[in-house]
Amino acid sequence: MTDWGGSTSPGASGGGRRRLAATRGQSRAARQPLERPAPLRQAVYDVIAEMIINRELQPGEHLVENELAAQLGVSRQPVREALQRLQSEGWVDLRPALGAFVHVPTEEEADQLLATRTLLETESARLAAKHVTDQHVERLHELQAAGEKALSDNDQAGLVAANAALHAYVVSMSGNKVLAELIAMVDRRVRWYYAPIAQSRGREAWDEHAALIEVIAGRNSRRAAELMRKHTERTRESYHQRRKEAAEREALA
Structure with missing residues (x-):
């Protein structure tokens, strides 16, 4: 017997169950084959x-x-x-x-992205200071040390990577997944724009990082947001200054 819900009773024959399963299978829409990873x-x-x-x-x-x-x-x-x-x-x-x-980024492209980065990372620093733990502080100091080493080794690629790692960790400390997703969307572009100025920002940038870490460790969320805003804005200004100098050199050549 079949009840009103369409299930078969325990006494239903094996042949009946097979016919019902076949009918259900025929009613399903065909699916596209799964693509193999590449x-x-x-x-x-x-x-x-x-x-x-x-x-x-x-x-x-x-x-x-x-x-x-x-x-x-x-x-x-x-x-x-x-x-x-x-x-x-x-x-x-x-x-x-x-x-x-x-692609050659335009001045407007760079300015819009770096301005957006400032807004997002300012909030991430504010939240990081609220949620900071001793383990967070220890890790921040490790990331700072990696950047200091890259700076002393005159390692541009290492500086870019260390800078990205430290900023990404501050974002992860914020605990805001939406904020982290938004920042991740611009992270590669930020590294692209940062690469030419990593060494010229050099000592100044990593001194700013050290000050930011101390403020975050002290749980001063307002001050952490302020320092991060100033830090990212200086990077933005440095990028534009470098482009201006490059354009002037090209005009004189």
Whole structure:
């Protein structure tokens, strides 16, 4: 017997259960086959993106598929797919009949992103000071030490990485997942803009970090927000100053 809910009673025959299961299976909509992951394509994308962020590939540089494929030890296909994805995300410009070029950020693009970063990270510092623990402070000092070492070693890539790590940790301390997601969206762009000024900001930036850590450790949320705002604004000003100086040198050349 079958009840009104469509289930079969314990006494239903095996054949009846099989017919019912088959009918249910036929009524389901067909699904698209699951796509298999493509780790090589993702790996090529990640490597090229990092080469752009670290300025190994300079803004405006022509990206030749054959050369990148040979450098990375892969075929042209994953390189082509990576460049198309990078183009859709604004890292690369694809020009008809000319090929792919690293995107050259405009003054307005940089200013808008760095201004947004200031707003987000100011709030993250305020919240971090409210939620700080002894373990947080210990980790902040470790990250500060890594930055100090990169500075003394004159290691630009290390400075960029250490700066990003320290700021990301402050964000994680905030406990605000939405804020963390928003900051993560701009993190790679910030590292891209920060790379050219990492060494010129140098000692000043890491002194500002040290002061920020002490204020966060003291649970002074208002002061932490103020210091983070000033810190990120100085980075923004330094970026624009460097661009201005570069434009002046180019005009004189």
